[in-house]
Amino acid sequence: MAEELRIIALGGYGEVGKNLTVVEYGEDLLVIDVGVAFPNVDMLGVELLLPDFAYLRENAARVRGIILTHGHEDHIGGVPFLLREVRIPVYGTRLTLGLLRGKMEELTSAPLPPLHEVAPGDRLSLGPFTVDLIRVNHSIPDGVALGVHTPAGLIVHSGDFKFDYTPIDGQLTDFAQFAHLGQEGVLALIADTTNVGRTGFTPSERMVGETFAHLFPQAPRRIIVALFASHLHRIQQVCEVAARQGRKVVPIGRSMERCVRIALELGYLRVEPDILVPQEALARYRDEDLVLLTTGGQGEPLSALVRMARGEHRQLEIHEGDTVIISATPIPGNETMVWRTINDLFRRGAEVIYYPHAQVHVSGHASREEIKLLFNLLRPQYTVPFHGEYRHLVAYADLAEEMGLPRDNVFLLENGDVLTLSATKAAVTERVSADTFTVEGTKVQRIVPAVLRERQELAESGVVLVAVTVDSRMGTLVAGPEITARGWLGEEAELGELLAAARLRVKQALARFSPRELQDPTLIANRLRNVLTRYFHRHTHFHPLVVPLTLETERQL
């Protein structure tokens, strides 16, 4: 009897980010990508989001390997966290591993685990899995899709992809290999749906270079290009256009410097000598001879661009006449921060050029016609959309139906769903643990909605602390009440008056307590909370979080 073939959706299904897919055949597991996501604005205090590693932890001995499709954070950022818990070999292309290595060295001083370099076009054998690495185009070099051959059928995972017919590095998508797999017969396609809502084809990255070639000569002084540090094709184009115009290119900030250094070392950036200049040497050049490369295209508060826009950067200022090119579009949720940054730059007298007013950005993800082309090259029996919000998964299902696939053969998996497949049927048969985990400080923990709600409440209403000391054997008051507040109301004088009045109110309440009641710290705390909550609501319509503390003299040192 054939073993079961299962696709386990652990991250990136019905959401964008922290991608993690498992293909399981019989006793063996193959992990595809282990990403992180960035928190929503309402996840106060959370630095990063991680997928749930429980299933991988429980089945660690059965995992044959982790294969990484490309080097973006939402695909590799979770690897260091997973490898803290389990030891699994990691496979990836040269740049992907280079970026992962840089990341791991930053996070830990422990020796690195074995990272196995593979190349697009390679075929890997891992237990029962034979994996083809198929070159695709994306907004980072060295990306691959995966063809996972198992005894029960072939599963294709698209990775993050677009079809660029004129790629900057000359590395075309391996259409022949997709066609070949299509002829062999694809049981299931797991497909990137990010841009399923966009009609037509995503333009070639080369278009952005053409825009640069048009814009750079018009810039009277410095040019500042804001883009993702790992977008090496675009950095390559900046360098080429700058070189033609006799400008030097200066990577600004730690992550930009790190990416450029890694890319140079590994051969993913080919620039003429002397074009790249370190930030320390900036002062030696005239403004009109410079192009600055910075992050901050998403309005990230700590990026060099945003600090410059706010006038908070230690070394760099925006000058009248600077040309700032925002070579990115806002990821959903970042819009306000991006517009604010652009407004700030304009206020400082810069000329700001941003999409869609100029073609200074193209997406790294396939639009509808490209998704259709991939689908038609492969003609899968079943398909599973990933890398999209739920609305994108639905749009992909509509698209697959348009191309003739029965609706029942499209599976809108969400994290935790286990899809069991055979040549004759497929069904979601099980759910495994797929919670979201948060990284805060050094701590990784399951997300606790109650704590996030408490934080929101703290933030919106502030907190009032009240403390009182009792002798609980005697049932007498010893000290207090003392009251203080944080994050609440505006002017100090007014707050002082209000708190003084509230303190009086608590005193009156305490005066009515019987000695017996004063022996019960929990009762005292609850009463004080109620008295103050009512008091503040009546006098201010606010609902600060009231936190009472009852101290007891017995518990002294």
Added chain:
Amino acid sequence: MAEELRIIALGGYGEVGKNLTVVEYGEDLLVIDVGVAFPNVDMLGVELLLPDFAYLRENAARVRGIILTHGHEDHIGGVPFLLREVRIPVYGTRLTLGLLRGKMEELTSAPLPPLHEVAPGDRLSLGPFTVDLIRVNHSIPDGVALGVHTPAGLIVHSGDFKFDYTPIDGQLTDFAQFAHLGQEGVLALIADTTNVGRTGFTPSERMVGETFAHLFPQAPRRIIVALFASHLHRIQQVCEVAARQGRKVVPIGRSMERCVRIALELGYLRVEPDILVPQEALARYRDEDLVLLTTGGQGEPLSALVRMARGEHRQLEIHEGDTVIISATPIPGNETMVWRTINDLFRRGAEVIYYPHAQVHVSGHASREEIKLLFNLLRPQYTVPFHGEYRHLVAYADLAEEMGLPRDNVFLLENGDVLTLSATKAAVTERVSADTFTVEGTKVQRIVPAVLRERQELAESGVVLVAVTVDSRMGTLVAGPEITARGWLGEEAELGELLAAARLRVKQALARFSPRELQDPTLIANRLRNVLTRYFHRHTHFHPLVVPLTLETERQL
């Protein structure tokens, strides 16, 4: 000698919302619009933003009136707050005053101030100002632009406008009046720049009706249309298409019911009898005979649509087969909430139709070609853009320059700027107080960035409270330390352990205090804060806000 003519930018300049413009001639002031804005996500706990009323308060006796251009919140929402402080006559068209009246009755039981109804085409005389009310089209009926004639020249304020050549109510923009004013000679044009970034013309509202006519017959069960409650032209179209199809229309929620009621009373909604049905009667109709009208097109957490999408509405549920039309596009900052709502609706099995996948929304603001047409009808000597972020103001300046106006004749005012004008020159001559004020609970106050930062800090890191009681005459410890925490970390057990260890650490620190030190509550508080901040950082990498309270036995009751 001629008196001075001044434009005072108090709200809506270099920002979107809380619009407030003052035209001042000699001893007389005219106020145009008094709006509110909704807070950014990082303004935790803030309900509304108001413009600064200081200048109006100080000059209340000189104000001849408030003229409202239309009934949207960002133009009328601040009126009730201003009228609490000063008594000024208010002028507006019938619907604008109807909506204002509804609003004021909700906020206060005090008798309403005099509201003077005017009509598009009217000419008002207020002190030295003669004001023409010029009909324009917008996403609410009864909107006007203003031609303010003064002895020193004519100022035109566009209001929020678009040019709809086929308006739903048949009320065309009064092009003739604009042309007439242009011939007369316009000293300054204050122009709506919201959509200056969009090429071409904004489509007619009628297009949305055509989409409804196409979509409604395809819907197998209920249709739910989410839109702004005041968008009466669109509600009119929903009613007409529903009537043709034999469906009833049900306004859901308080604000939708209120707007529909006011519009019916004032004649801004003309529907066949029996088309509108109250929510209570819902159960009497089959799903396929219903259209629900709801707010929530911006993903507002308290709206009926969002509560239905989350399964948290008391009366209404989303069913498989429901068709939800999101007849709006996200206002910047609301994107994440809107996409989340759409995803939730899809997850509940609804068919969700949203822009740009279908033309279920058109803007209420003029695109580039319309702005150019207005400009060319008026050919102003000077111009001031309003109703846009700073990047929009810059784009408008570029546009005005394209049309032949010298760049020096465009004034990118920001709130607080005073532009002094004469036939021969114009310049920003002064700044007046134009802070942002917040509404929280019953309290209106100047925005305090430090409090907002403290809230953010509270929210991100949580708060730890530590209390200790001393006899400060004797310099001895009487009770404590007690420690508790809020909004911090996840699982309670772990937090309990950590706090117990922290308490021990504080005890050790206190044991090393000299009796003299124990007589100083401020010193004790500071030391405890330092000890705990260091302790938590070392053990968790967190920086909770540590709030110490020292109680003293002398201060007991």
